[in-house]
Amino acid sequence: MSKIAILTRGVSGGGVQKMSVNLANQLVSEGWKVDLLSPVKGNDSEVDPRVNIILMPSSSNIVARWYCLKAAPDLLKELFLPVIIPIFFPKSLSYVKYIANYMNRHKPVAFISATTYFNIAALLAKRIARKDIKILISERTNLSGTIDSIKNKFFLRWRFVTKLVFRIYQESDSIVAVSDGVAYDLALRTGLDLKKIRTINNPVIPNTERKNGSEKKRAHGRAFKDNHTNYPHFVIVGRLVTVKRIDLAIKAFDLFLRKTGNGKLTILGDGPRRKRLERMVRELKLEQKVIFTGWHHKPLEVLKCADVCLLTSQREGSPNILVEAMHYGCQVVATNCPNGPSEILKNGKLGKLVDGYEPELISQAMLDIVNNPIDLRLLEKRSLDYTAVKSTREYLDSLGF
Known part of the structure; x- marks a missing residue:
């Protein structure tokens, strides 16, 4: 069977990681080949041995910024404030170069990502790879809450990310939210069409x-x-x-x-x-x-x-x-x-x-x-x-x- 890639924060720890592992395990049990792309190794005891875990190397901030611009010169205005100039560069985007190379080498039929900046990374990487890969992006929490939190109020990138989300999320094949509330908030905050956001419950119970x-x-x-x-x-x-x-x-x-x-x-x-x-x-x-x-x-x-x-x-x-x-x-x-x-x-x-x-x-x-x-x-x-x-x-x- 064909290969599906899943981009995740890790293979153990928080809820996003656990749900990515549960999804990967279920996919391989149904006969799919699965690559689990992670920036950190973590405890893989809960991962099905048939799932191929790939540890992603990151690029330097300068190289990562360059690859973001290379991927989307037409989105310079949207990229400038949340990606290009912030001192605290979003770590998730430092993997754009590797993800693009992965897409070219491994040619998965589908690519699944979760969380805002990993979603952006996946879509930018597809632009560079120029491969016919279906991209499913997912939001796992209330975007407004993340942006408005005391911690992120001081990060320029979060204050201006919504315009970038609006433009680039529309290039995905599917936008998924883990609850109706998350879907509604994503649409309200970014201007995305709520009808194009599908709610799918998390794969909590394996x-x-x-x-x-x-x-x-x-x-x-x-x-x-x-x-x-x-x-x-x-x-x-x-x-x-x-x-x-x-x-x-x-x-x-x-x-x-x-x-x-x-x-x-x-x-x-x-x-x-x-x-x-x-x-x-x-x-x-x-x-x-x-x-x-x-x-x-x-x-x-x-x-x-x-x-x-x-x-x-x-x-x-x-x-x-x-x-x-x-x-x-x-x-x-x-x-x-x-x-x-x-x-x-x-x-x-x-x-x-x-x-x-x-x-x-x-x-x-x-x-x-x-x-x-x-x-x-x-x-x-x-x-x-x-x-x-x-x-x-x-x-x-x-x-x-």
Whole structure:
């Protein structure tokens, strides 16, 4: 069968990387040849051995800028502010030269990329390669949130990238968003035609995970409490960064303990805010109740033993952890942030959506879900809308295969 290339940030770590690996694994299981192009090596234990991982070398900033101009001299005006002159050159575009050479040498029938600057890199590379390759680009998070974040307000390239996105994204064969909210925001922010953006759910649940933890919990007759305690176990999974607002979850958990007397909170992940969050836990005297595990290679093993998954983010695209939690029989409490939680939870029918960022509101939602858990069968059924099989079929359909 023909070859498909997938451009990704890496083969392990965040949600974008994991979804790229799940897509690659499903494609090879269906007989496709797959090259996974990555700028870093990473832990490839979850990658199917049949997937060919290619480590991409980067070009210097000067060479990369030259190749961007070479690819699109007609887009000089759109390239100038977000690409050519910024001191902090977008790292993703330093791979344009290599990607173009790859396209010429390996001649894949399709090329799939994710995240804004990697999407731009793929489309610029195709211009240089001048090959008949179908390009599918995908946005995985709220573009407005990324551009307007405090961090990116000081980066010239993000403030002016939308005009470039509008022009060059139209050269792709398919534009995919991971949720309707992400699609709407992309169209609103850039001027792209919403009708030309297709929503495809992330390939969250691979075939190997179809047998899930909710069955085990139901079999034990303990749909809410594990086998060793008589109090709920909450879990948070994600990078410990500002946008995830883990501080709100910790404060809400403290209020929950004051109301109920007992509980446990496990925080899986690492990041720049970890020390500050650990200090908060000490100040609230929650050291015996809150556990920081750091980065966890297999967070699903923790989900299988947990009761409630918390998500207190300010923005998301389509938070995979909520789907995984539902698949493994965890109840969900999430802030109603743009854009994914409300879509996954069917506007609050399958979990608690909190309108606001006050710890008291989140704490009350935690208490409500403990007292009135949702039928695990409904949660599992919803999670099956996010299988790798279903998502891969839609990706192939978008490419015309």
